[in-house]
Amino acid sequence: MRLPVIVGLDTLGGDAGRAGDLASRLCSRVSGFKIGLPNLLSCGGIGEAVREACPDSLIVADLKLADIGNTMRLAASRVVGWSDAVIAHAFPGVEGGLDELKAYLDSEGRKLLLVAAMSNPGASRIADKVLEEVVGVIGEVDPWGVVAPATRPSIIRLIRGRFPGKPILSPGVGAQGAEPGSAVNAGASYEIIGRLIVDSEEPLRVVEGLAPAYKAVMPGGSRF
């Protein structure tokens, strides 16, 4: 059984060989992989390597796009060759922004994920004031799924309540402080775990060690 874990490959320094090797050892045990902007800017072919290692895993290009529609569409076009889903922020809004990105990803058969809130402490200063507007943008754009931080379970509960059928991906588990299982317990579909797994000497053993945390909060199995 695959755990509701998406492995964040953000600290690999763009090393495609190491990423492909790590992914191939983990893909039967986790739900997918998230490849961040630092790795993609390293230009080492890491996305293609992970796709080759794990043909049927969910692979997310974590571009955190936040620009005008034309630029977001062009940026997404660089990753649709190997990714299933692209992460963008909600704050560019719909018109001349996410409308164009959503239409493009739909035309390519790829998924859009919108960020509801970020996981670092400073982000709440601005994001908390516009959470209702962000939820409104998510409702209007109707992305495949939502990104909400494990460090703030109240936001996961809010998003789960507003969008009962949408996958929720939660970063912030492990190095950023949230306990494995805590985001799923609050209503998330997947927890994104990076450094805890990737920086370990024995990543497979770390993943296997996570199973009880999910079993405890998902007695009936995965929500999706």
Add this chain to the structure above:
Amino acid sequence: MRLPVIVGLDTLGGDAGRAGDLASRLCSRVSGFKIGLPNLLSCGGIGEAVREACPDSLIVADLKLADIGNTMRLAASRVVGWSDAVIAHAFPGVEGGLDELKAYLDSEGRKLLLVAAMSNPGASRIADKVLEEVVGVIGEVDPWGVVAPATRPSIIRLIRGRFPGKPILSPGVGAQGAEPGSAVNAGASYEIIGRLIVDSEEPLRVVEGLAPAYKAVMPGGSRF
């Protein structure tokens, strides 16, 4: 004399040869170049090519970063080899976000630019509600400069009033509708012009044709 124009190279499809050629023809007439995420994700070495063509121009890596500090720092580390400045959003806030990015760029002798507002119509839905908070983050982080849209001169005036000494870069001139000269007239230091120049058959002639627009609004020469 160099015009207060920064050429946005967003539509070149990652073609480093074309970018280097275009830049070498323009760098004595414009103030700099902005290289966007789509081009950088194309992995064609476009940043290095523009730097080689124009060693003393201001070269801006337009990553529009909006993530936790650790990820923004790693992403910025991929472009400091050829760029003078990196664009990030104010939305991530200070703690665990822009504080880490600013410290990293300072340590590398590179400039930080923070986005005050975006230029697409839909962006005002969220951004207008938090403009005061965004200005507060800019004041606290103290970046080298600010990005404010030419399509919204009232925001340029606000930022110029709050931060009299900071360079302001304004996108939105040309294809997005603002007239050349209008953002400088409102208080911007540079106008970012992309498609109008880059998609032209005769980019140098387009740039030369812009000179009167700036002469009219800058009788005393550039502000910076």
